[in-house]
Structures are given as C-alpha cells and as structure tokens.
Amino acid sequence: MTFTLPNAPIGYAWEATSEAVAARYGLPVESIARFDLNTVTQPPEIAERAVRSGRYEVPISEYPPSDYRRLVDAAAARYGCEPSELLVGAGADEILDLLGKAFIPPGGRAIVPTPSYAMFTVVTAQRGATVVAVPRRSAAEGFALDNPAIRAAAAATGGADLIWLCNPNNPTAQLEPEGSIERLLDDLAHDADAAGRPAPVVALDEAYAEFVDASLAGLRFRYPRLVIVRTLSKAYALAGLRVGFALARPDLIAAITPYRPPGSVSVVSLAAGEAVLLEDSVAPATVARIAVERERFAGWLTGAGWSVLPSRTNFLLVDFGTPDRAAAIAEGLLRRGLVPRTFPADHPLAAYLRLTVRDREQDDRLVAAARELG
Numbered sequence: 001m002t003f004t005l006p007n008a009p010i011g012y013a014w015e016a017t018s019e020a021v022a023a024r025y026g027l028p029v030e031s032i033a034r035f036d037l038n039t040v041t042q043p044p045e046i047a048e049r050a051v052r053s054g055r056y057e058v059p060i061s062e063y064p065p066s067d068y069r070r071l072v073d074a075a076a077a078r079y080g081c082e083p084s085e086l087l088v089g090a091g092a093d094e095i096l097d098l099l100g101k102a103f104i105p106p107g108g109r110a111i112v113p114t115p116s117y118a119m120f121t122v123v124t125a126q127r128g129a130t131v132v133a134v135p136r137r138s139a140a141e142g143f144a145l146d147n148p149a150i151r152a153a154a155a156a157t158g159g160a161d162l163i164w165l166c167n168p169n170n171p172t173a174q175l176e177p178e179g180s181i182e183r184l185l186d187d188l189a190h191d192a193d194a195a196g197r198p199a200p201v202v203a204l205d206e207a208y209a210e211f212v213d214a215s216l217a218g219l220r221f222r223y224p225r226l227v228i229v230r231t232l233s234k235a236y237a238l239a240g241l242r243v244g245f246a247l248a249r250p251d252l253i254a255a256i257t258p259y260r261p262p263g264s265v266s267v268v269s270l271a272a273g274e275a276v277l278l279e280d281s282v283a284p285a286t287v288a289r290i291a292v293e294r295e296r297f298a299g300w301l302t303g304a305g306w307s308v309l310p311s312r313t314n315f316l317l318v319d320f321g322t323p324d325r326a327a328a329i330a331e332g333l334l335r336r337g338l339v340p341r342t343f344p345a346d347h348p349l350a351a352y353l354r355l356t357v358r359d360r361e362q363d364d365r366l367v368a369a370a371r372e373l374g
Contacts, residue, residue, distance in 0.1 A: 016339070027337045033362040035333075035355045036341035038170070038315050040237035040290065042359070044282045047238060050275040056267040063263045064270055071270045074277035075245055079217060079230065084250040087257060090264040092207055092231040092244035096123050099162065099227060099246070101259040103201040104129045108161040111153050113145050115171060115348045117205060120164035132160065135348070136172070139309065139319065143172040147184045154188055159197050163188070166205040168212060171341065171354045173311035175212050182216075185223040201225045201252070208313040210235030210283045211290070220249050227252055234314060235283040236276045241269040290314045290357055297363045301355075304370035315341075316355045323350040332373040338366050 016024070018032040057065060068088045076083045089095040096119050104110050106128035112120045114133045124131045132153050136143045145165070154160045168175045185202065192199035206228055209215045217228045228247040233239035243265060246256055265273075276282045298308045298316055307319040320326040323345055330342045330353055341354035355366065 031337040039239045043237045047272040050271045064267045074274045078277045087246040089244045091242040095244045095246045098259045102256045103162045110162040117170045142174045160200045162201045168208045168312045173313045175312045205229045207231045243273040294357045300367040
C-alpha cells in the first residue's frame with residue numbers, strides 16, 4: 001500500500017512488474033516467475049475455447065447485456081442461490097469497492113481483522129472512514145479470528161458499519177475453526193439487538209472457498225446482513241478476465257446495485273465465465289492439481305530448511321523468523337527472477353514471505369533457490 005500525496009487516498013501497490021524486475025536485475029523478462037499474485041498457471045480449456053470461438057451474446061463492438069443474465073444464471077446454479085441474490089463485478093476487487101460505497105459512509109467505521117487482504121483497508125480508507133484493525137490470534141493458533149475482540153470493536157463508539165472477513169484467509173492460508181464465524185455472526189446480531197441499532201454488514205471474502213469445498217453462504221438466512229464475495233480468479237483460473245460476484249439476500253443486492261458501473265465486465269469475460277461455471281469438473285480439477293503440487297512444493301521447501309505453515313489455498317506462507325532475513329531471502333529470489341509476496345516492515349507478517357503454488361518447473365526453480373539461499 002502507498003500514499004502518493006499527503007492528502008491523496010490510500011491505494012494498493014503491487015509488487016514490481018515482470019518488466020521492472022527483469023530490467024533491475026538484468027534478466028530476460030520471459031525468465032520472471034510470479035510467486036506473488038496467487039494466480040493459477042493453467043487456464044481451463046473450456047474457457048479458452050469460449051474465447052477463441054467469438055460466439056458471444058453480443059459482438060465485442062457492443063456493450064454487454066446490462067443484467068449479465070446468462071452469467072448470473074450460471075453462477076446462481078453453481079452457488080445454489082437465486083439470480084436475485086447475485087451481483088456481478090469486474091473481479092472480487094470491484095465487488096469489495098461496491099460494498100464500500102454501499103455500506104461504509106464517509107466518517108464511518110469498518111473492522112479489519114489483521115493480517116488479511118490488503119484491499120479491505122484500501123477500500124475503507126478511500127471512503128474516508130476509520131479502519132479499526134483487530135489483530136488475529138497468533139501463528140500457533142492458526143491466525144484465527146479473535147471473536148471477542150471483533151465483537152468489542154463492533155460495539156464501541158456507536159457500532160461498526162461493516163466488518164471485513166476472509167475465509168480461508170489471505171495471506172495466512174488458513175480456514176477459520178469450525179463454527180467460529182457462525183458464533184461471531186450470532187453474537188453481532190445479539191449485541192446489535194440489545195443496543196437497538198442495525199447489525200453491521202459483514203463481507204465474507206470466499207475467494208478460496210473451492211479449495212476447501214465449503215462455503216458459508218447459507219448463513220445469509222441466519223444473518224441477513226451477510227454478503228459473500230466469490231471469484232473466478234482462483235479455482236477457475238480466470239484472473240485475467242476479472243469476474244467476481246456478491247452473493248446476498250435480495251435486499252442487500254438491491255442496496256449494492258446502484259453503485260455498479262455499467263458494462264464493467266466484458267462480453268469475452270462473460271462467455272468464458274459462463275462456460276466454466278456450467279462445467280462441473282473445472283474447479284475440482286484445478287483444486288486437485290494445485291493440492292498435489294502444494295504438498296510437493298511445501299515438502300521440498302521444508303527440506304531446504306524453510307519454515308512453511310499449513311495451507312488450505314493455492315499459496316504458502318513461509319516464516320523466516322525476522323524481517324531482515326525475510327527481506328534478504330526476497331532479494332535473493334528477485335535476483336533469480338522469482339518474485340515473492342513481501343510485507344512492509346510495520347506489517348504483522350514482516351518476517352514472512354507468501355509464495356504462490358505455480359507449476360512444477362517454476363516451483364522447482366524456487367526450491368533450488370531456497371537450497372542456495374539457506
């Protein structure tokens with residue numbers, strides 16, 4: 001994250017581009033391997049066929065249908081909900097932005113359990129709202145949510161407008177303990193009723209839900225102010241096409257819809273998204289392939305002496321003990337054309353690096369580097 005000017009809104013800064021890394025270290029750009037972006041190396045063939053065919057609902061010279069009807073119907077069938085409970089966005093990040101616009105007023109308050117996805121803080125700060133950072137539990141406790149602390153923060157100073165959650169969590173790669181989020185939602189509803197105020201909206205980012213074959217979307221009936229965020233970027237391997245969804249009860253979807261820009265998802269993305277959602281085998285095949293490679297990759301890194309934490313996602317979190325060592329390892333990897341996800345010095349994970357599970361060839365390059373760097 002970065003501030004461009006003292007009075008400018010907070011923004012998100014990705015790691016250096018492949019071209020910038022190549023230029024800095026004198027490497028061929030084609031040798032750069034991205035271990036920082038949590039993307040999947042092999043897109044589904046069915047999506048590529050949909051793109052190559054050019055048989056879109058409308059030509060690419062026209063705007064997409066304003067209701068994204070066919071994609072919505074395919075997503076509703078896949079996620080087990082009604083079309084009226086879905087809103088399409090240009091990736092999960094646009095959905096997060098829409099949630100901020102719909103539910104966080106300027107001067108409001110949003111709770112971010114930390115560490116978690118950086119865009120939660122970015123979106124909140126861009127709304128001119130207060131970010132209430134609630135530390136997660138320790139690494140030994142799987143970085144689990146601190147429910148009592150979140151509950152206390154939500155009740156303080158007149159309540160919170162929105163609570164950002166992520167399960168499995170990015171960047172810690174862990175699933176919340178069974179029943180934890182359910183209990184938190186029950187407690188939030190109880191506290192709001194007792195205080196005579198609306199319960200906060202809870203945004204639950206499930207970008208990695210397919211990797212654990214579980215979703216908490218059914219909790220929207222128990223906690224009506226729950227919004228589930230889903231994406232086709234991870235298990236469906238379509239990060240470059242930018243397709244995401246908000247899943248919530250119809251009244252919440254209606255509250256978000258006015259903030260959605262027209263036609264932000266292209267007709268090409270609509271065609272590929274519909275194709276993968278209608279095919280039962282796409283996500284399971286990707287998840288199975290990543291799971292096998294994740295265990296192999298983690299095992300080799302552990303054998304090289306690195307401390308790899310358990311993962312339920314398509315990335316690994318590695319503990320290097322100190323920020324200085326993590327920074328030195330990151331520099332060593334960059335010099336070899338391997339780009340890790342790093343964390344700022346003041347971040348709870350400053351002593352860690354996050355590494356995407358790539359394909360075998362790229363992962364083996366990183367393992368070789370780990371052996372050399374120690």
